[in-house]
Amino acid sequence: MRLLERHRSLIVEGLRDALAGETSLRRILRVHVGIEDEQGQPVDRLGKLLRPALVLFVADELGADPKRSSHAAVGLELIHNFSLIHDDIQDRDRTRRGRPTVWVRHGVPEAINAGDLMHAIAVSTALKHSPDAAGLLLQATDTMIEGQSLDLDFERRPVDIDEYLTMIDRKTGALLRCAFELGGLCAGVEADVREKLRRLGHEIGRAFQIHDDLLGIWGDGDVVGKPQGSDIRRRKKSFPVAVGFERADGADRERLERTYAGSDDVGDDVVDWVVDLLGRLGVRDEGERRVRGHLDAARAGLQEIPFSDEGRAQMNELIEYLARREK
């Protein structure tokens, strides 16, 4: 996709610079982000680099020099990666991007260090752009961590839709909004454009997360890279489950509560029952309706931001992709 490719080499170069150094901890960070293999050879196993691509896209479209903005973009990508390393410990996830997670390979204590170092390097990198970029990034990081804490709290109780949305606006929304705001900051735009960028990031973030949650239950296991219904198996209180809790009643509601309060393994029959129940309750339709709503709002908001025609086309392409993607 053009938007993702536009400044990719600049971002990769910035990641290599930020994570340079011959300590074993820095090597772990380079392997984690996918710029080096376990033998120390340079590779390109990076992900989509969505967040830094958005920073540089917005900065470039609004008149900033992408090269001068790259520290802000790279700082954001490193914060995202620090959160992944610590998330994987918290969720006991054993693989990410098809590779063993840091805690699996190096143990929990060293994985905590790896995340901590990534966090410090992230802010140092953003600070090379400007104190304002570092400040904005730290605010988003604060919000993201509060969201992560809320998500942990959800493991212990039923959750309604509003609570769920508050949580994802923090846990995953904060960094996406930050991508748009950082781009605006790099370009030195006025407060009203900053606010419009923030709104656009909000709508795209919501669509992205709800779509992700639908894939976690109805996604094709082979394409998504984890077994179908895996979010049910791990009792994740994702969007479909929050809707399910609001809509179910009687025996269904009781069984749903019992299922999500339990601690024993969730069997195939229970997974099938939950998928069937959520289907009967119209949860998937509700989710798809909301994704479309947020993407429509994103398209409308996009019109108000002074991007070039080509830039608007590239952003629309990204929005289409987010609505369609299967993993």
Place this chain on the structure above:
Amino acid sequence: MRLLERHRSLIVEGLRDALAGETSLRRILRVHVGIEDEQGQPVDRLGKLLRPALVLFVADELGADPKRSSHAAVGLELIHNFSLIHDDIQDRDRTRRGRPTVWVRHGVPEAINAGDLMHAIAVSTALKHSPDAAGLLLQATDTMIEGQSLDLDFERRPVDIDEYLTMIDRKTGALLRCAFELGGLCAGVEADVREKLRRLGHEIGRAFQIHDDLLGIWGDGDVVGKPQGSDIRRRKKSFPVAVGFERADGADRERLERTYAGSDDVGDDVVDWVVDLLGRLGVRDEGERRVRGHLDAARAGLQEIPFSDEGRAQMNELIEYLARREK
């Protein structure tokens, strides 16, 4: 002690400001630093606050307004506290300052979040002073985390004295040096004074840590707050053990290696044997000699820094205390 009391109320006030907010994670942070009890009541269960006291002492002595410098001091104290929260998870320590550690009370995942949030708030706070203060603090944080990683690596192999000193210069020395440098930065001193402050921080940091390590083996259990020989029981490769590894030979060396490579519980008889061996090898004397050497160097370095006579007296009082303290 006068140096520690001099700006204490300013630091406590700054900590309250930095950690304000009604989320459950922020409450955990306030309880951890000791400004609030579990019921949400304000208390003063704070520690010595050595590092921020040093920042404000140096800043004040060299002509800065302590009030204007407090964000830098508080940022440093918060970094120290973030590292304690994560250290306690890594070392499986169950109590700190007589209270259950964060992971014991709230679980490992939430304790990881708590440390992460403390880290972000720390840098935000320092950034309120200046980008340079935040940059210096981030550098010290980076070094500290690398030292922590080295310390974990030491759990797996014998360690010599030089390696040990490299590790503590990073793990605990970095933040102490940073305290002196931040004070100088707040006062806007020239590079040569900054370097002298850094040296002073280095000598004091070394003395502090080696003394601590001696207490971990020969300290009076009741005074130190943990059983005598506790560092042996947990196979900590502290200074005395590094000296022991360098000096022991034959059967002693073999048994020492076996003891520190093992994973079963270290019994009382083994603890007694290690204490006896380290005594025979003159390790305690070597440690005390080094502590005295670093404190002498600190006293000499102190003469070259343009503190007031009263300030010099207060710093000498701290140095005497560090040489004498029993916990």
